[in-house]
Amino acid sequence: MSAIPIYRQEDRHPQAQACAACEVRSSALFGVLDAEGLDRIHTFIASAQLRPDDRVYDRGSPGSAVYTIRAGVVRFERTTERGDRRIVRLAGRGDLIGQEALLQRPYADEAVACTSVQLCRIPRVLIDELATGQASLPRELMLRWQIALDAAESWMADLSAGPARRRLLRLLQRLSAYADASGAIWLPRRDEIGAMLDMTLETASRLISAFRRERVLELNGARSAMLDTAALQHALRAEDGVSSSSGH
Amino acid sequence: MSAIPIYRQEDRHPQAQACAACEVRSSALFGVLDAEGLDRIHTFIASAQLRPDDRVYDRGSPGSAVYTIRAGVVRFERTTERGDRRIVRLAGRGDLIGQEALLQRPYADEAVACTSVQLCRIPRVLIDELATGQASLPRELMLRWQIALDAAESWMADLSAGPARRRLLRLLQRLSAYADASGAIWLPRRDEIGAMLDMTLETASRLISAFRRERVLELNGARSAMLDTAALQHALRAEDGVSSSSGH
DNA sequence: CGAGCCGTTGAGGGGATTCAAGCTCAGTGG
DNA sequence: CCACTGAGCTTGAATCCCCTCAACGGCTCG
Numbered sequence: 001m002s003a004i005p006i007y008r009q010e011d012r013h014p015q016a017q018a019c020a021a022c023e024v025r026s027s028a029l030f031g032v033l034d035a036e037g038l039d040r041i042h043t044f045i046a047s048a049q050l051r052p053d054d055r056v057y058d059r060g061s062p063g064s065a066v067y068t069i070r071a072g073v074v075r076f077e078r079t080t081e082r083g084d085r086r087i088v089r090l091a092g093r094g095d096l097i098g099q100e101a102l103l104q105r106p107y108a109d110e111a112v113a114c115t116s117v118q119l120c121r122i123p124r125v126l127i128d129e130l131a132t133g134q135a136s137l138p139r140e141l142m143l144r145w146q147i148a149l150d151a152a153e154s155w156m157a158d159l160s161a162g163p164a165r166r167r168l169l170r171l172l173q174r175l176s177a178y179a180d181a182s183g184a185i186w187l188p189r190r191d192e193i194g195a196m197l198d199m200t201l202e203t204a205s206r207l208i209s210a211f212r213r214e215r216v217l218e219l220n221g222a223r224s225a226m227l228d229t230a231a232l233q234h235a236l237r238a239e240d241g242v243s244s245s246s247g248h
Numbered sequence: 249m250s251a252i253p254i255y256r257q258e259d260r261h262p263q264a265q266a267c268a269a270c271e272v273r274s275s276a277l278f279g280v281l282d283a284e285g286l287d288r289i290h291t292f293i294a295s296a297q298l299r300p301d302d303r304v305y306d307r308g309s310p311g312s313a314v315y316t317i318r319a320g321v322v323r324f325e326r327t328t329e330r331g332d333r334r335i336v337r338l339a340g341r342g343d344l345i346g347q348e349a350l351l352q353r354p355y356a357d358e359a360v361a362c363t364s365v366q367l368c369r370i371p372r373v374l375i376d377e378l379a380t381g382q383a384s385l386p387r388e389l390m391l392r393w394q395i396a397l398d399a400a401e402s403w404m405a406d407l408s409a410g411p412a413r414r415r416l417l418r419l420l421q422r423l424s425a426y427a428d429a430s431g432a433i434w435l436p437r438r439d440e441i442g443a444m445l446d447m448t449l450e451t452a453s454r455l456i457s458a459f460r461r462e463r464v465l466e467l468n469g470a471r472s473a474m475l476d477t478a479a480l481q482h483a484l485r486a487e488d489g490v491s492s493s494s495g496h
Numbered sequence: 497c498g499a500g501c502c503g504t505t506g507a508g509g510g511g512a513t514t515c516a517a518g519c520t521c522a523g524t525g526g
Numbered sequence: 527c528c529a530c531t532g533a534g535c536t537t538g539a540a541t542c543c544c545c546t547c548a549a550c551g552g553c554t555c556g
Binding site: 086149239 | 324326328329330331332334336337347348350351353356357379386387389390391393394396397398400401402403404405406408409410446487488
Binding site: 497498499500501502503504505506507508509510511512513514515516517518519520521522523524525526 | 527528529530531532533534535536537538539540541542543544545546547548549550551552553554555556
């Protein structure tokens with residue numbers, strides 16, 4: 001960027017340049033920092049590239065860093081007492097994850113890459129240090145927490161209630177928010193859909209097949225699909241409109 | 249408390265004395281403040297008594313205060329696009345609610361008293377003011393956020409999956425954490441159980457009846473019951489043990 | 497090329513919903 | 527005093543959605 005003084009260009013750590021050029025910076029945690037601030041922290045931040053099913057961190061492990069998602073989709077899993085796993089939430093581009101590390105607490109969930117994922121690892125000590133100087137940082141952190149809380153609650157409200165068909169339609173609607181440049185969405189494996197929506201993989205498969213017949217969805221390789229958003233909205237309205245108003 | 253200087257006793261605002269004597273103070277937000285700190289803030293804090301079904305705040309209304317729950321149970325509700333309400337989480341003694349107000353955001357949920365509830369209303373501006381002086385306050389706030397996030401995710405993980413019987417057993421287990429001095433738990437109305445666990449009120453009623461026959465539960469007036477925790481644990485183990493290990 | 501993973505589809509059964517009737521209990525007013 | 531009412535709870539019967547069990551096909555990979 002032309003605003004950066006030339007004499008510092010050569011001094012700057014490659015990662016500092018990467019941070020300055022980062023396309024999610026304005027919406028991410030360190031959006032509040034200026035170029036000088038970035039210079040101070042660059043050596044501690046590491047960017048990483050994950051492949052599908054790579055773990056970001058495990059539930060219960062001592063948290064020493066938070067992560068900003070630059071690209072891709074990450075899921076949060078828990079294992080119930082009965083031993084089956086549940087996916088409780090998704091996170092995507094611009095989201096901050098693993099914030100419990102800032103409180104020196106173990107991670108609350110297992111975080112796993114759904115798609116290929118790019119993220120930045122930010123050590124806890126770095127945030128601690130910055131928080132004393134940068135007054136706006138705590139507020140920024142609280143905002144991230146509220147975003148996560150809101151996501152968890154809204155996931156609960158409209159992905160865990162009603163008939164299987166409606167839950168899956170709602171999930172597709174959410175996945176469309178994570179669509180890539182070509183408009184293709186990440187389509188979970190059938191058993192992953194089951195873990196998200198509390199249904200069996202067979203039910204998920206039958207529904208996906210139905211949506212294909214209804215032209216709501218068009219498969220595009222194994223884990224990718226194109227959505228017909230108009231047809232999706234139509235199907236959702238049909239779900240919400242017809243049946244009785246109490247319960248489901 | 250004998251540690252409080254006598255000459256200040258008469259000066260102290262009644263609310264300041266109430267705060268100093270508050271039995272949840274050590275676990276609540278202002279546990280980090282000393283007597284002097286309490287003196288400064290007392291005039292802004294108002295305690296309130298709510299009756300069942302009284303609303304603390306509405307979703308969407310501009311948040312100007314957070315609340316600490318001193319006694320009772322509060323539920324968070326959302327209304328789905330289809331028009332039916334869902335209860336996404338509970339909060340109880342010692343919990344901080346409505347934190348989104350600190351970010352000058354509208355409340356994310358409707359908060360409603362389940363039992364009779366005692367709480368303290370803390371204006372946003374008061375927290376803003378204290379945050380500049382009291383360095384430990386932001387950390388304390390973040391901790392509350394993480395507690396809320398964890399509650400929402402664990403609610404999702406074990407109250408929204410599996411057969412109706414198991415979900416209701418799990419709910420009873422959670423409600424036992426909010427039992428009063430006599431050991432009695434708050435028992436929701438049948439349609440409220442439905443809104444929490446995504447089942448019809450008839451199913452909830454049938455299950456409650458079954459639990460009474462099995463001596464897991466003994467009704468104790470309309471909204472109150474005694475739990476046999478041993479029988480409850482036994483029933484839960486039976487649920488988790490017998491059936492197949494995949495799905496439910 | 498057989499093994500294993502993932503997805504699809506079918507048949508049958510069971511658990512939860514739907515529809516319906518009746519019950520208790522508190523509040524109200526004749 | 528007691529029928530009247532309505533809200534909440536219970537229970538029954540029938541239906542249906544979804545789960546369970548099962549078989550099969552496509553695909554990758556050793």
